[in-house]
Amino acid sequence: MIEDPSRGTLLRGEPSPGSAVRDGAEKWEVQLRKGSLELAILASLWDGRLYGLEILRRLESDSELIVSEGTVYPLLSRLKSLKLVDSEWVESDGGHPRKYYRLTEAGKQWSLAMSRVWHEFSASMTKLLTPLTNERAGKEK
Amino acid sequence: MKLASGAEILKDQTARDQRIDAYLARLRRGLAGLSAEKVLDIVVELRGHILEKSARQGHAGTKAVESILGMLGSPEELAAQYLADDLLARAEKRRSPVLLIRGLAHWASMSAAGALVLAGGLLGYFLGGSFMLAGFLKPMHPRTAGLWRLAGDVYSLRLGFGSVPAGGRELLGWWMLPMGLLLGGGLCFLTTQIVLWCVREFRRTLDVGGQ
Numbered sequence: 127m128i129e130d131p132s133r134g135t136l137l138r139g140e141p142s143p144g145s146a147v148r149d150g151a152e153k154w155e156v157q158l159r160k161g162s163l164e165l166a167i168l169a170s171l172w173d174g175r176l177y178g179l180e181i182l183r184r185l186e187s188d189s190e191l192i193v194s195e196g197t198v199y200p201l202l203s204r205l206k207s208l209k210l211v212d213s214e215w216v217e218s219d220g221g222h223p224r225k226y227y228r229l230t231e232a233g234k235q236w237s238l239a240m241s242r243v244w245h246e247f248s249a250s251m252t253k254l255l256t257p258l259t260n261e262r263a264g265k266e267k
Numbered sequence: 268m269k270l271a272s273g274a275e276i277l278k279d280q281t282a283r284d285q286r287i288d289a290y291l292a293r294l295r296r297g298l299a300g301l302s303a304e305k306v307l308d309i310v311v312e313l314r315g316h317i318l319e320k321s322a323r324q325g326h327a328g329t330k331a332v333e334s335i336l337g338m339l340g341s342p343e344e345l346a347a348q349y350l351a352d353d354l355l356a357r358a359e360k361r362r363s364p365v366l367l368i369r370g371l372a373h374w375a376s377m378s379a380a381g382a383l384v385l386a387g388g389l390l391g392y393f394l395g396g397s398f399m400l401a402g403f404l405k406p407m408h409p410r411t412a413g414l415w416r417l418a419g420d421v422y423s424l425r426l427g428f429g430s431v432p433a434g435g436r437e438l439l440g441w442w443m444l445p446m447g448l449l450l451g452g453g454l455c456f457l458t459t460q461i462v463l464w465c466v467r468e469f470r471r472t473l474d475v476g477g478q
Contacts, residue, residue, distance in 0.1 A: 177315075178312060178315075178316055179316055179319055179320060179323075194338070194340060195316070195338045195339050195340075196338070196339045196340030196344065196345045196348075197348070199312065199313065199316070199339075199345070200345065200348035200349050200352065203309070203349055203352065203353075204352045204470065207352065207353070207356050208470065218315075218319075220315075220318065220319055220322065222311070222314065222315040222318055222319070223311060223315065224315055224319075225308070225311075225312045225315070
């Protein structure tokens with residue numbers, strides 16, 4: 127009998143699928159985070175211009191998105207080439223210039239459209255997942 | 268707690284600067300192919316990131332910098348992400364098969380989808396190029412170049428080098444010339460269109476290879 131496959135307990139005497147389930151869930155989570163990274167970056171710029179390190183900090187503090195820093199900079203460059211963000215160099219007190227990014231008008235429209243899709247998708251998934259959520263809540267009691 | 272001497276701090280700072288310079292030099296080498304302005308833009312931005320992050324952490328030494336560089340990933344992988352997008356963006360604009368294949372090669376190094384599109388693209392251009400070449404070579408090798416049906420119902424596209432295959436029959440005759448050029452050209456055009464569609468999807472959905 128198994129209560130929670132992710133904890134690696136046994137299922138009817140068979141070797142536990144726990145680690146495979148956990149690995150699969152982690153890989154899926156990575157894909158999910160990657161897929162939402164673009165929207166997260168655009169959303170972080172909604173209130174105004176930020177430079178790379180500030181965007182990373184905003185993502186970490188507001189979204190718990192643990193992103194590879196080596197992914198964010200090329201992604202910003204791509205968002206710029208897609209004309210969704212614009213950039214400008216500003217001198218800083220630290221002695222090195224900072225490259226600030228801001229949303230373009232197209233970037234704002236794109237962000238709003240993506241945000242709408244995200245909310246609709248998330249609402250329908252939450253509804254669909256209700257029985258699983260209840261099951262997990264019952265087991266955790 | 269033992270305090271570091273001025274000489275030790277200076278030595279560590281020199282080692283740190285050398286480490287950053289070495290990382291950025293590798294990145295710069297990886298970015299060959301981008302305009303000098305873009306390379307400078309990227310290098311200055313990342314140097315600022317490394318220096319500011321290490322200063323914010325309160326440790327400006329080699330160890331802190333090593334950890335920051337580790338989070339950025341290898342300079343070659345980082346460069347591949349910049350290059351793939353730049354080459355694909357330029358290929359999209361110019362519809363250039365050479366830029367497309369170069370961009371796809373970088374994309375392929377980052378994701379399975381890129382590898383699949385690269386394989387499809389190469390196959391399409393190889394087949395298209397072969398038909399065009401066979402058509403082009405037909406006047407030079409009128410007896411041997413063309414589409415052949417060999418023994419055992421095997422079809423072979425021959426450029427005309429070598430002898431007439433035993434038991435084979437050439438199917439198109441002189442039609443090989445216009446057909447080869449048209450079919451080959453069409454295949455190359457179709458390959459470019461399909462690959463460009465994949466590239467547009469890739470750039471729109473931002474299928475990045477990193478995590």
